Amino acid sequence: MNAIEVKDLKRQFKTTIGIIKRKTKTIVAVDGISFDIQNGELFGLLGPNGAGKTTTIKMLTTLLIPTSGSARIMNFDVVRDADKIRPKIGFIFGGERGLYWRLSGFDNLRYFASLYYVDSESAKKKIPELIELVGLQGREKEKVEGYSRGMRQRLHIARALLHDPEILFLDEPTMGLDPVGARNLRMTIRNLQSAKKTILLTTHYMFEADALCERIAVINKGKIVALDTPDKLKRAVQDLSIVEIEVFGIPPEYIEKIRAMKFVDNVAVESRDQRQVLLVQTSKGPSAISELVEALNGLRLGKIVTREPTLEDAYVRLVGGA
């Protein structure tokens, strides 16, 4: 039995435009996606902002009703059997919301323990363990409003684990964490995977998805554009090389010029301090450098390197660049 089964899942939202002549506009957030997640699998859902990742998770966690299609969690339907699903799942949504800021972290956990029917004796044991697991010991009696963003995120994680759920939905769990905190959380996720938990993870960090996920679905504009293991997704771009060119201030017309070059498959731009790095995917390899440099004539360039494609490059190709 699969832990999660999603078939032709679709979700639309209606919004109104205008003040006097109000028009209703329908926005398709998730557009007929299908996938299965096996028991104990760590499955990644990757996509740009607004791709439909959070909407998908909200449907699977019974917080939104799909417009059409179906989703089953441990063979229970997310619409009809919400009451049976809720005790078996834990979820966290990225960001700082979803906590009681005027209460301490400890009291937040006490409250959610009661909401998840964790009996008082178990809660007394479990809460300190989780506080230690997420590294909040010594600060647990302080009000959440005084916590840093990372501390709040860690409190969310402790909350999601209170009732020892069989399935976890983690929507950008490392967002806002410092590198050490993010690394510790990745270790926690790995431990949960070792404990045979089924995990659906969304993240913007490709290395994170590459390191953790057994399979990844790439979602863009509400549709799944690729679904495979990280290695197989990377193989899809193995015909390409990546030319990285450091540029100090690049106007948009230069990017479009490069994008239009015949041998260029895709272009993305990353900002790094005062400079940008132009990531050009090309099948031409290092021999493309001279033509690219010529196209960037007039701009101040820095280091130029050619490298093998990563999962991030596969992702950029699938979702269409920056």
Add this chain to the structure above:
Amino acid sequence: MFKKLQNILRIIGMSFEIEMRQNLTDGFVLFGIVIQPLIVAFMALWMLKDKGPDYAIYVVVGSAMTGLWTTLLFNGGNSITGERWTGTLESLVGSPSSLRVVVFGKVLANVTQSLLSMIGCYILISLVMGYPLSLSNPLLFTASVVFTVFAFVCFGVIIASLFILIPDFQRLQNTLEFPVYILCGFLFPIALLPGWTTPLSYILSPYWAARALHGAAQGTLDTNQILISMGLLVLFSVMYLSVSGILYRIVLRKARVDGTLNTTG
């Protein structure tokens, strides 16, 4: 069955505690609970200092009930809006607990806090002004207070569902405040209202609460009449609770369809 009841009582208890603690750290709510009732109690008793104690207790009970209703409508309703804005409404709905039970605990906290504050304020001010308030039937009055709390909480559970259903229900809050004062006879008898409003009053449990409290405080009703009022008060409250089960199912389904559990959709 016993385990289920135990869980319900625990969730009510925890929601009660959490709401109380949150209110006690909110300056605006504290003003409404401590300072405002002191001012209202002082003004009411100052105006009534030359009237007889029977009339005074009528106004004191009536104004306390209006305060209770205002607290219920504003603090109870706003707490749902607050949960939506802070993103905790999703966490509550996504948990295995019934949101109706959670809301019951929250409303109970608001009503209890407001009631204790008002009782304290009226006693304090009447002592300071040397104007003791006397109750005709203290035992029945105390019993009526307990049932009144139950009635207000059950009514509050119904009202809170409107805040879940309609995200900007706050806009309509003020329009609900006075009709309930008037229809429930908090400050003057409903006999003064047009006849067609009487059935409306009869189906509102706070009306029976006001009748029992006024009757027990002033001695204008005999024991049987007070007991009948209390019985009807309980009957309507239980009916509200039963209806709220279906109502919450409908409201939560609608919120999940419309995507209104969170302000960010």
